[in-house]
Amino acid sequence: xxxxxxxxxxxxxxxxxxxxxxxxxxxxxxxxxxxxxxxxxxxxxxxxxxxxxxxxxxxxxxxxxxxxxxxxxxxxxxxxxxxxxxxxxxxxxxxxxxxxxxxxxxxxxxxxxxxxxxxxxxxxxxxxxxxxxxxxxxxxxxxxxxxxxxxxxxxxxxxxxxxxxxxxxxxxxxxxxxxxxxxxxxxxxxxxxxxxxxxxxxxxxxxxxxxxxxxxxxxxxxxxxxxxxxxxxxxxxxxxxxxxxxxxxxxxxxxxxxxxxxxxxxxxxxxxxxxxxxxxxxxxxxxxxxxxxxxxxxxxxxxxxxxxxxxxxxxxxxxxxxxxxxxxxxxxxxxxxxxxxxxxxxxxxxxxxxxxxxxxxxxxxxxxxxxxxxxxxxxxxxxxxxxxxxxxxxxxxxxxxxxxxxxxxxxxxxxxxxxxxxxxxxxxxxxxxxxxxxxxxxxxxxxxxxxxxxxxxxxxxxxxxxxxxxxxxxxxxxxxxxxxxxxxxxxxxxxxxxxxxxxxxxxxxxxxxxxxxxxxxxxxxxxxxxxxxxxxxxxxxxxxxxxxxxxxxxxxxxxxxxxxxxxxxxxxxxxxxxxxxxxxxxxxxxxxxxxxxxxxxxxxxxxxxxxxxxxxxxxxxxxxxxxxxxxxxxxxxxxxxxxxxxxxxxxxxxxxxxxxxxxxxxxxxxxxxxxxxxxxxxxxxxxxxxxxxxxxxxxxxxxxx
Numbered sequence: 001x002x003x004x005x006x007x008x009x010x011x012x013x014x015x016x017x018x019x020x021x022x023x024x025x026x027x028x029x030x031x032x033x034x035x036x037x038x039x040x041x042x043x044x045x046x047x048x049x050x051x052x053x054x055x056x057x058x059x060x061x062x063x064x065x066x067x068x069x070x071x072x073x074x075x076x077x078x079x080x081x082x083x084x085x086x087x088x089x090x091x092x093x094x095x096x097x098x099x100x101x102x103x104x105x106x107x108x109x110x111x112x113x114x115x116x117x118x119x120x121x122x123x124x125x126x127x128x129x130x131x132x133x134x135x136x137x138x139x140x141x142x143x144x145x146x147x148x149x150x151x152x153x154x155x156x157x158x159x160x161x162x163x164x165x166x167x168x169x170x171x172x173x174x175x176x177x178x179x180x181x182x183x184x185x186x187x188x189x190x191x192x193x194x195x196x197x198x199x200x201x202x203x204x205x206x207x208x209x210x211x212x213x214x215x216x217x218x219x220x221x222x223x224x225x226x227x228x229x230x231x232x233x234x235x236x237x238x239x240x241x242x243x244x245x246x247x248x249x250x251x252x253x254x255x256x257x258x259x260x261x262x263x264x265x266x267x268x269x270x271x272x273x274x275x276x277x278x279x280x281x282x283x284x285x286x287x288x289x290x291x292x293x294x295x296x297x298x299x300x301x302x303x304x305x306x307x308x309x310x311x312x313x314x315x316x317x318x319x320x321x322x323x324x325x326x327x328x329x330x331x332x333x334x335x336x337x338x339x340x341x342x343x344x345x346x347x348x349x350x351x352x353x354x355x356x357x358x359x360x361x362x363x364x365x366x367x368x369x370x371x372x373x374x375x376x377x378x379x380x381x382x383x384x385x386x387x388x389x390x391x392x393x394x395x396x397x398x399x400x401x402x403x404x405x406x407x408x409x410x411x412x413x414x415x416x417x418x419x420x421x422x423x424x425x426x427x428x429x430x431x432x433x434x435x436x437x438x439x440x441x442x443x444x445x446x447x448x449x450x451x452x453x454x455x456x457x458x459x460x461x462x463x464x465x466x467x468x469x470x471x472x473x474x475x476x477x478x479x480x481x482x483x484x485x486x487x488x489x490x491x492x493x494x495x496x497x498x499x500x501x502x503x504x505x506x507x508x509x510x511x512x513x514x515x516x517x518x519x520x521x522x523x524x525x526x527x528x529x530x531x532x533x534x535x536x537x538x539x540x541x542x543x544x545x546x547x548x549x550x551x552x553x554x555x556x557x558x559x560x561x562x563x564x565x566x567x568x569x570x571x572x573x574x575x576x577x578x579x580x581x582x583x584x585x586x587x588x589x590x591x592x593x594x595x596x597x598x599x600x601x602x603x604x605x606x607x608x609x610x611x612x613x614x615x616x617x618x619x620x621x622x623x624x625x626x627x628x629x630x631x632x633x634x635x636x637x638x639x640x641x642x643x644x645x646x647x648x649x650x651x652x653x654x655x656x657x658x659x660x661x662x663x664x665x666x667x668x669x670x671x672x673x674x675x676x677x678x679x680x681x682x683x684x685x686x687x688x689x690x691x692x693x694x695x696x697x698x699x700x701x702x703x704x705x
Contacts, residue, residue, distance in 0.1 A: 011155075017043055018163050025170040033174040034069070037167055041071035044163065048156070050144045055167060057140040058095075061282045062088040062114075065138055068171055073147075083121055088114035096139050100157045101129040105149040119145075126150035130160040132168045137279060140168065186219040186336045193340055197347035202358070205351040206242065209344055213244035216340060222320035223247075224300075226254050227344065228270070229316040238270060238316065246323075253298050263291050266305075270317055275334060276305040299324040306334055308341030315345035391431060392575045393568035397560035401428065408555045409435030414507065416492075416552045417530035419559030421690060422609030425530040428557065429488040438526055441485030446478045449494035449689075457499055458515055467516025477514065479506060479523050486526040492552065493533035493544060500545045507551045527552070562604040562611060569600045572608060576615040577627070586619050592628030605697065606690065613685055617662065660698045663691070672702045 021040045028036050041053045052072030057065040063086045091112050095101040103109055104126045109116035119127065124145035131141040142164045153159070193212045200208055213225040225244045231237040240254040265288040269276055278284060279302050284292040295303075305319040318341035391402065408415055409432050417425040426445070433443040446459055458467075462477030478487055489495075495503065506512050510522050529552045538544035562569065573596070577588045591599075595618075604610055618627050663684065670680045674688055681691045695701075 014047060014159055015162070017047065018166065021163065022166050025166060028170070030174075030177065033170050037069050037170060038071060040163070040167060041069060044144065045072050048144055048152075050146045050150070053142070053144045055140070055142055055164075055171065057138050058087055058092050059138045059280055059282070060089065060092060060136070061280075062086050062090075062092045063280070068140070069167075083118065085114050085118050087118050088112070091115035092139070095129055095131060095141075096134050099131045100160075101127075102152060102157070103127060104151055123147050126152070128152055128156055128160065130157055130164055132164050137283070142167070182219050182221075183336065186216070186340075189215045189219055190336060190340045190343065194343045197343060197350070200347065200350075202351045202354040205347050208347070209242050210244055212340065212344065213242060216318075216337070217244060217246060217320060220320055220337075221322075223323040224253065224321040226319045226321075227316060228305075228319065229348070238267065241316075262294060266291050270305070270307075273307045275307065275338075276303070277334070278303045304334065304337065306337040306341055308338065308345045315348065317341075318344070391427065392571050393565060394571065395560075395565040395567045397565045398568055401557060401559060404555075404557050405431055405435065408432065408557075410437070411555075412436055412438070412526050414526075414552055414554040415528045416554070416556045417528065417559060418535075418556060419530075419532060420561050420605075420607055421532045421687075422607035423559035423561055424608050425532075425559055426488070426490060428559065429486075429490075429528045429530060432528055433486040433488075433526070436486065436526060438485050442482055443486045443488060444478045444482040445488040445490060447490045449491035450687075453496040453499075456496065457502070460499070461502065461512045461514055463515035464517045467514070471516065477512075479512060479525055480514075480521065482525045483523045484525075486528060489527065489529040491531055491533075492529040493531035493535055493538060497543060497545070500548045504545065504548045504551060507548075562607040566600050569611065570596060572611055573599060573615055576612045577619065580616055580619055584616070584619050586622060587625055588619060588622065588627050589625040590627070592626060595628045605694070606686075614659075659694070660700060663695065663698065663700060667700070667702075 017040075021036070021043075024036045025033060037055070041055070045051065045053045050072070052070070054067045054070040054072075056067035056070070059065060064083070091101065091114070094112075103119075106116060106120060106125055109119065119125075122145075125148050127143060127145035129141055129143050131139055133140055142160050144160070189212065193208070193215075196208050196212075197205070209227060213227065217223065217225040223246045226240050227242040228238050229241045231239050243252055243254050245252070265285070266276070281292050281295055281301065284295075295301075301322045301324070303319060303321045305317045308315050308318055318337050320337070393399070393402075405428060415429075415432055417428055419425050429445075430443060433439060448456060451459055458471075458475060458477065460477050460479055462475050462480055463471050465471060465474045489503075502512060506523070506525075507527060510524060511520050512523070513520055535544055535549055539546050539549060570591075573591065581587055599611070599614075606613070615627075622628075663680070666680045666683050667674075670678065670683065673679045674681055674691060676682075679688075681688045684691060686694070
């Protein structure tokens with residue numbers, strides 16, 4: 001096919017085109033440059049009679065790179081980049097060597113079979129390529145092509161060179177402008193992020209990191225951004241903690257990936273704090289086969305990984321990727337990436353420090369609440385003097401109880417102590433606690449009969465501030481206070497039915513919620529319960545849950561009343577005397593036979609507690625070192641004639657008469673006020689219900705009028 005000659009007119013026309021383009025591009029700014037270049041490409045196509053003209057590049061391995069500008073009938077960008085086979089390295093080598101590459105028909109490419117197949121698939125029967133610049137890893141130039149065989153003018157390379165210099169200079173000027181704008185934008189992102197993270201609370205840090213990754217990727221024209229951090233549980237591993245994807249519908253590519261398992265070469269580089277820049281997958285060294293393969297699977301074309309450093313050294317890496325496109329990331333962004341990465345690393349350190357501080361504050365608050373509640377409990381507990389030596393008794397009934405305590409104490413099993421008022425159920429509970437493995441933890445006591453039903457739930461399980469009227473501050477319940485220790489539920493038979501289900505849940509699942517809170521809390525508490533009521537009768541009456549009874553009664557212990565262990569009364573009497581002498585300033589050396597006989601024969605409805613109170617009262621009234629009934633007789637004589645009950649108060653040696661006289665005197669001194677502060681029950685050291693029961697039994701009634 002003969003080459004057409006180039007006429008003077010055609011040549012002049014072409015160089016006038018070059019002159020016009022040059023003048024236009026010199027004065028053009030911003031997007032005007034891109035418009036002028038596009039117009040010039042259209043004129044070139046018309047001048048050479050071809051349907052397509054492009055400014056683009058090919059990598060050294062023969063892979064097409066995204067075109068800078070295109071005009072005419074070309075395959076879509078995605079199709080051309082994905083076209084297989086690619087031009088191939090042989091064609092690229094010849095093009096770079098000669099500075100140009102021309103063929104007029106496909107047969108001219110018989111010695112380049114890969115490129116021949118490529119152009120055939122592209123529909124380019126003839127083409128001319130001119131090299132603008134060889135960058136080593138890729139080359140850029142002009143390409144014009146025809147879908148039919150075509151003979152090119154002799155000076156076409158010179159013509160393309162003349163116009164190509166002008167066009168590429170303009171495009172690179174535009175690229176420099178864009179890079180400058182992007183760098184300025186990047187610096188703005190850095191400044192904004194630094195300000196944002198300084199003010200951020202710990203719960204907002206992660207959200208801000210995702211926002212910043214998105215802004216960085218937008219500036220750098222990246223499709224994917226990730227943050228790598230050391231695994232907090234295994235400092236030898238680095239994991240992907242945050243990932244931003246340009247396409248939000250795309251499934252996460254890296255999140256929770258442990259690099260050591262998938263990217264061994266990469267991990268080695270990261271451990272040496274190296275910056276990694278891969279402009280195309282062929283840049284991976286031979287030993288990075290796993291990394292190259294994985295990038296192909298994911299669709300990654302280029303990447304930058306920049307180490308980020310915090311106070312304590314390398315914190316992790318900031319990484320950007322292009323996905324499913326060969327546009328190069330700019331290594332000029334490395335310094336800015338390192339800067340923003342360090343800002344993020346500092347924010348993460350601040351987050352962990354703030355969380356640790358908040359946790360410490362919460363722990364301090366918890367301990368403060370615990371101490372307040374424990375002090376309250378201790379103030380209550382100190383009212384009841386505890387001494388292991390108070391387990392006084394040699395009777396068979398009492399020795400049976402001690403044997404049971406010895407058996408169950410170390411096991412930590414739930415114990416239900418049954419017995420009348422004053423038999424020493426609380427003392428046994430303390431002994432069980434002391435014999436358990438929890439002896440160094442608190443023993444928390446709550447009397448279920450001593451509080452109004454409206455307050456028992458709050459006392460047992462606690463409440464949040466504002467949970468109900470009067471809840472002006474948070475309160476820790478007794479179960480929470482007893483975590484790790486023992487809780488003693490005294491008078492559990494008086495627990496309201498609606499709270500028994502909650503108690504059962506704690507016993508079974510160790511779970512509860514404070515009043516006003518939806519947070520489920522767990523406790524590890526040894527439970528000991530006691531009651532003076534007949535639980536079988538309460539169950540029959542529907543006042544006590546049978547399932548709670550079985551759960552509490554894992555190991556029942558029955559405390560014998562004092563009338564069933566009369567042989568222990570002399571021991572107990574002398575024990576109380578010995579303990580009271582120092583406080584009362586009295587020395588008792590003997591007890592009259594008459595009094596000891598009366599003590600052992602009395603029925604003792606108040607049991608050991610009643611015995612102690614009578615001994616103390618007798619010691620107060622004793623004028624010498626002997627404790628006898630004369631003291632009580634004198635008390636009876638003092639109240640003779642002043643009684644308003646109508647009961648004969650003639651001389652009697654019975655302790656029942658002594659009790660009646662004593663209670664009458666105290667009631668009269670209190671103006672017959674039973675309950676409340678300084679009431680008769682408080683002065684006598686009895687519960688209100690116990691005093692009222694005793695008054696009924698002794699026939700004591702308030703006088704009319």
